[in-house]
Amino acid sequence: MRVSQVLKENVRNEAPSFSFEYFVPKTSQGVQNIYERIDRMRELTPLFVDVTWNAGGTTKPNATTTNEMITKINKSYDLDTCMHLTCTGMPREAVDKALKEAYDGGCRCILALRGDAPLENEKWDAAQDGFLYAKDLVKYIRENYGDHFEIGVAGYPEGHPEEHDRDLLIGHLREKLDAGASFVITQMFYDVDNFLDWVKACRESGITAPIIPGIMPISQYASFIRRVKWCDINVPTEFLRALERVKDDDAAVREVGAELVTEMCKSIIEKGGIYHLHFYTMNLEKSTKVILERLGLLH
Known part of the structure; x- marks a missing residue:
């Protein structure tokens, strides 16, 4: 499976598809729970699933790693996988180990990321013998x-915490693609018009690779606000007002959130001609499934 090839075929055939992101749980019970959820969600037939980066570490010798999850998903659940790999604080030896384990585990796709700088560092620096930028990791x-x-890379329709110049960021994105990446997954967003305007600017800059929108379902009002602030993204006024009216009722928030995100996805497909949606599941099942049902993408 080559993600970029399938996405181009989707556009030609006007046939939507979707994928899921999971993160590595911190506890053994959480790991068991996520495997059970993946087992159920594979019946929804995602194009692929990806797993965010967690290298484990010497302080947590029993911690599950991304490589372990990727290998199990490939071998036990018969799903195509995409492994996140960041180069933040990663010496070249650690990158080599991660790539070899991905190769041996049957993974054929990597989302290459620089990653966030450690909280204690004011300035990002590469690890000794490591990589400074995602484009270096791609190469x-x-x-x-x-x-x-x-290889996939990240795109930022609403800017990056360290850089808000859109043209400069698009230039950096083009460098990552020129280095050998073949598709883009974006940061979460809720402003569809801004996203489509950004996609247009990417195309005008010469970027032809498939661009996959990152979709974040809404399960709770507090977590929604927290993620919006953390990512520093815009939320359309009518979108925010609809959620504020029901913010103290979790069930109502899920219902209103599902309707808002469903309409957002419809606009991406119908206005933008983009036929693949990548869901940041947060290791949850119901909200993503409801949206896919309302989009008519489950058969």
Whole structure:
């Protein structure tokens, strides 16, 4: 499976598809729960699933790692996988180990990310013998593994905490693609018009790779507000007002949130001609499933 090829076929056939993101749980019970959820959600037939980066570490010898989850998902659940790999604080030896384990575990796709700087550091610096930018990681993967891995990279429709110049960020995105990446997954957003305007600017800059919108379902009002502030993204006024009216009723928030995000996805498909949606599940099942049902994408 080559993600970029399937997405281009989707556009030609006007046939939507979707994928799911999961993160590595912190407890053994959480790991068991997420495997059970993945087992159920595979019946929804996602194009692929991805797992955010967690290297474990010497202080947590029993911690599950991203590589472990990727291998199990590939071998036990028969799902195509995409492994996040960040180069924040990662010496080259650790990157080599992660890539070899991904290769041995049957993974054929990497989402190459710089990652966030450690909280105690005011300025981002590469680890000794590591990589400074995602484009350097992309190039390294290509040089060492040829075309074995398809490589995705991150896009920021509403800017990055360290840079808000849209044209400059689009230039950086183009550099990552020129280094060997073949598709883009965006940060979460709720402003569809801004997203589509950003996609248009990307195309005008010469970017032709598929762009996958990152979709964040809404389960609770407090967590919705927290993520919006953390990512520093805009929420349309009517969107925010609809949620504020029911913010003290979790069930109502889920219902209103599902309707708002469903309409958002419809606009992305109908206005933007973009036929793949990537759901940040937050290791939850119901909200994502409801949206897919309302979009008519479950058969």
